[in-house]
Amino acid sequence: MQRTIIVFNIYVTRDDNSKRDHKLEDHFSDFLEDLSKQSIIDRRKKCSQEHKVLYLDSFEHKEDEHVINVRMKSAKYDSRRNVIDTETMKSRGILKGENDGDEETNHLGLKFVDEENILVLFESNYYGIGFGRIVQYWESFIKKYHKKLKQKGNYGMQYKNVVSKDFLAALEKAGRIKAVTLTVDQENIAVSEIKALSGRNDLNSDVNIIVKPASEGRSILGNTVKDFFKMYRDDNTQIKRIMVDADTPNKEPLVFDTEQMKKKIVINVDGTGTNEVNTDSIYARFLEELHKLN
Numbered sequence: 001m002q003r004t005i006i007v008f009n010i011y012v013t014r015d016d017n018s019k020r021d022h023k024l025e026d027h028f029s030d031f032l033e034d035l036s037k038q039s040i041i042d043r044r045k046k047c048s049q050e051h052k053v054l055y056l057d058s059f060e061h062k063e064d065e066h067v068i069n070v071r072m073k074s075a076k077y078d079s080r081r082n083v084i085d086t087e088t089m090k091s092r093g094i095l096k097g098e099n100d101g102d103e104e105t106n107h108l109g110l111k112f113v114d115e116e117n118i119l120v121l122f123e124s125n126y127y128g129i130g131f132g133r134i135v136q137y138w139e140s141f142i143k144k145y146h147k148k149l150k151q152k153g154n155y156g157m158q159y160k161n162v163v164s165k166d167f168l169a170a171l172e173k174a175g176r177i178k179a180v181t182l183t184v185d186q187e188n189i190a191v192s193e194i195k196a197l198s199g200r201n202d203l204n205s206d207v208n209i210i211v212k213p214a215s216e217g218r219s220i221l222g223n224t225v226k227d228f229f230k231m232y233r234d235d236n237t238q239i240k241r242i243m244v245d246a247d248t249p250n251k252e253p254l255v256f257d258t259e260q261m262k263k264k265i266v267i268n269v270d271g272t273g274t275n276e277v278n279t280d281s282i283y284a285r286f287l288e289e290l291h292k293l294n
Contacts, residue, residue: 001271007162007263010118025112029061031145051078069283070108074129104128109286161262170256174246177220182209183241
């Protein structure tokens with residue numbers, strides 16, 4: 001069976017206390033070890049917007065490879081439908097309770113590049129959970145882990161997808177570039193009124209900055225967009241996403257962005273009797289692909 005793998009970079013921010021006391025790879029492995037020993041109830045996190053629960057199922061640490069493979073599971077609740085037999089077309093009624101959900105799996109392979117950077121392969125699963133939710137899950141439980149051990153040290157994770165070369169290829173096809181939209185976090189906007197509103201639960205933390213040509217009818221230079229792209233790829237950048245609104249030389253509309261063109265790898269893996277991925281099989285493929293990327 002085939003699976004689509006999306007490539008991400010995680011940038012870990014730690015203060016001096018954390019850096020002095022723990023190597024990033026060992027710290028993350030110890031954290032997962034501690035979390036995996038807790039009851040499934042204690043390591044469960046609700047994602048209310050998606051009506052899903054998420055939890056760490058298992059992990060393995062390949063120390064010689066500096067790789068940690070992780071299996072996360074999720075389930076969508078409050079989703080009840082009438083069930084029919086598709087051969088006889090006879091109704092079987094509503095078989096799920098309100099709290100029942102089909103368990104789904106997302107596998108991840110984490111390559112610890114250095115003390116601040118992790119290269120991640122993420123198994124995309126439409127019925128599973130998004131990568132951002134998994135990162136939020138790790139962050140929240142790492143805070144609990146620090147509190148439990150009475151450890152000092154801030155520990156945060158920012159991430160962005162690795163972009164394929166198609167972004168620059170699309171830029172070469174652009175004629176007039178009418179606008180560039182840069183997505184950043186509210187905290188990085190130097191406007192006091194906006195900062196005062198940041199952190200509210202009803203507001204998305206992302207803010208879009210729309211950059212336009214200097215005057216009507218003119219174009220943003222391709223080299224300017226390339227400079228934005230260089231900033232995006234920088235480890236310390238505050239730009240999360242770039243979207244370009246342009247026309248081709250033939251005046252046809254052309255819109256492309258870094259989210260749309262994130263690097264994807266299609267792999268063949270063994271399956272199970274329930275049409276799910278065999279964990280050992282996908283972990284082996286992760287190692288192969290990480291060797292190519294690193």
